[in-house]
Structure formats: C-alpha cells, structure tokens
Amino acid sequence: MGDTLLREKWSVEMERVEEVKRKSKGFSDRIQRGPKEKIDHIYEISLEDIVDGVELGFGIPVSVVRGMSRNRIGASGRSIVGYLGRKLGGYPLRSIADYFRRDPVSLCQGIAKLERRMREEDGFREKLMELEKNLVEGRKRKIKK
Numbered sequence: 084m085g086d087t088l089l090r091e092k093w094s095v096e097m098e099r100v101e102e103v104k105r106k107s108k109g110f111s112d113r114i115q116r117g118p119k120e121k122i123d124h125i126y127e128i129s130l131e132d133i134v135d136g137v138e139l140g141f142g143i144p145v146s147v148v149r150g151m152s153r154n155r156i157g158a159s160g161r162s163i164v165g166y167l168g169r170k171l172g173g174y175p176l177r178s179i180a181d182y183f184r185r186d187p188v189s190l191c192q193g194i195a196k197l198e199r200r201m202r203e204e205d206g207f208r209e210k211l212m213e214l215e216k217n218l219v220e221g222r223k224r225k226i227k228k
Contacts, residue, residue, distance in 0.1 A: 125173035126222040130182050133164050133172070133218060140214035149183065161185065162193035163211070169194075171219060 137160050138145050148160035161183050168174040176194075180187040201208040 124224045126171050126219050127225050128172045128218060128222055130164065130168055130172070130174065130179065133167050134160075136167075136214055136218045137163050140210065140217070151184070158193055159197075161190065162197040163214075165190045165194045166197050166211075167215060167218065171215065173225070 134145055134148050137143055137148060141160065141163065143156055143160035143163075147154075147157045148164060150157055164183075165176070165179045168179045169176065176187050176191055180190045183190070201211060
C-alpha cells in the first residue's frame, strides 16, 4: 500500500515539473539576453567549432570543457562557449546547456560571471574578441535582422 502511494506521489510531482518546464521555456534566455539586446546576425558555426576554438584560444582542452567535472577550468570553458554560442551562433541557452549536459541556470550564471570578468579583467575582453574574430572569419552569416 505504501509503495503505491509513493508511486502516485512521484507521478504527480513529475507532472508538476514538466508543467513548470513548459511554462518557463525560454525564460532563462530572456533573462540573460535582456529586453533591449538584439542580435543583428548569426553565423553558421557549430558548438563543436566553438569548443575547438576555446581550446586553441584559451588552452582549455576539449575533454575538460565537455567533461562532467565541476572544476573551475571546465566551467570557465563552458561559459566561454555559452557566451560565444549565443552571440555568434544564436544558440538558445537551453541548447548549449543540453550540449554540455548541464542545467541552463548554471550556464547562465557562468556567462554572467564571464561578462563581469570581461569588464573587470584587463586583456580578457580583448582575448575573447580575438577568438570571436578568428571563429567568424570566412563563415557565412545566417540571419540579418
């Protein structure tokens, strides 16, 4: 009898979780992007290409960026990929988080830290912009709004 009650409770809880997911779809993207920020164009670039660029530009191995470890180096690499993926490829935050098998909120927080680091740390923004330039060089623009 207790086992049946537990299964019913679990089922109801899972339905509630799915309903929240449906209602909040895109919410983290709207919060992170902001109401006035627009993307003028995006490029035909894969997340794999961006991960490879992060390895070349920042020296963070692909295995660390794609790995399941929660260390700072891997999180930093995922944040860079998330930032560039949204900016260059127009990828939704959820797609990037799914690519890394991570929670979108965690990735969103990492991107916010990255943007703060870009404002505060000398040379970091320039290094990121150089990587961005290298990634888009010779690539075709997909959308122009």
